[in-house]
Amino acid sequence: MAAWLVFVVPLVVMLFALFMERVESRLRHVAVQEDEVEELLDHARPDEVRALFRSGIGRALELFRLRRLGGRSIRRSTRSRS
Numbered sequence: 001m002a003a004w005l006v007f008v009v010p011l012v013v014m015l016f017a018l019f020m021e022r023v024e025s026r027l028r029h030v031a032v033q034e035d036e037v038e039e040l041l042d043h044a045r046p047d048e049v050r051a052l053f054r055s056g057i058g059r060a061l062e063l064f065r066l067r068r069l070g071g072r073s074i075r076r077s078t079r080s081r082s
Helices: 002-030 034-043 046-055 057-068 072-081
Strands: none
Touching: 034 057, 046 057
């Protein structure tokens, strides 16, 4: 019985490590980058700061990225439809 544990425990640990590596790689692509947050805090406009406090960092970064890419016209067009 103890001999089976010698083989099973390392296999379980290895499978767990492989699973966690997959989870980490997915989170790495979704996670917010530190330099983006620093840039947002350094160059934020009032509407982005408001979004940061009301909706969180995700919405504030979305507004910041739109502004950086010149997407102000995109936001205005969505507002006019509402």
